[in-house]
Amino acid sequence: MSKSDSPIKLEGLSKARGKRWDHLELLERIDASGSISSAATAMGMSYKAAWQAVEAINNLSHEAVLIRQPGGSTGGGTCLTEYGRRMVATYRRLEQEWAAVPAALGRTMDDFDQYYTMSRRFDMQTSARNQFLGTVTAVKMGAVNAEIILDIGRGEELAAIITNDSAEHLALEVGSEAYALVKAQWIILAVGDDIKTSARNRLTGTVVRCQEGAVNAEVVIELPGGKTVASIITNESVKVLGLKEGVRASALIKASHIILAVAS
Structure with a gap:
């Protein structure tokens, strides 16, 4: 990350900081307790709101952030993956370095660019209940409409039909990143x-x-x-x-x- 990039990126982080920090606390509490219910209660959130936050985080990540553990005598639970723990640790390091940005940030945070990109995904506001991040694997242009194939990860694909004008406006091409929204x-x-x-x-x-x-x-x-x-x-x-x-x-x-x- 170059120093010239830092002010722009940090401005975006500052605007979204409050909501994302709630996400981080929720993840930390889930990992500590092994229970979404316990984490939600501790934060004063409803169980449904906590689950929706967890689902959104997983759907907008290329790798799983949380996983369910099989039930048993204890009823199972939920914990963070190694990727999820690294993501949380990166943002907590960002908190500690906040007073020293932007100069110290580029030197001390090897994972900043990767996790900053992910953090921006939580800033999008939409009424669509389902949001999937993916990579365009095919673009087939027709007379009026285009078929876009989106790889949303873990063996799943989605095909979308949009107008040619929309495909061009969004600059969709093989390899580009896009979101699929479905009510x-x-x-x-x-x-x-x-x-x-x-x-x-x-x-x-x-x-x-x-x-x-x-x-x-x-x-x-x-x-x-x-x-x-x-x-x-x-x-x-x-x-x-x-x-x-x-x-x-x-x-x-x-x-x-x-x-x-x-x-x-």
């Missing part, structure tokens, strides 16, 4: 392996949370590797599909229902 209401859930559908995308995993409301329910599916996808469906659909924790299910997403975004 929970746009995701169709299905069970069973013999499924025929016109939906271009299918993400299969295990139901880890199923919370019913007055009319609708939020169902969260954990994909292999730790990423999650949340869907809003009716309570009746939950009953018909037999959805509950531990059930294998698929999230079906039309390519036209995926919104792509890039960092400015």
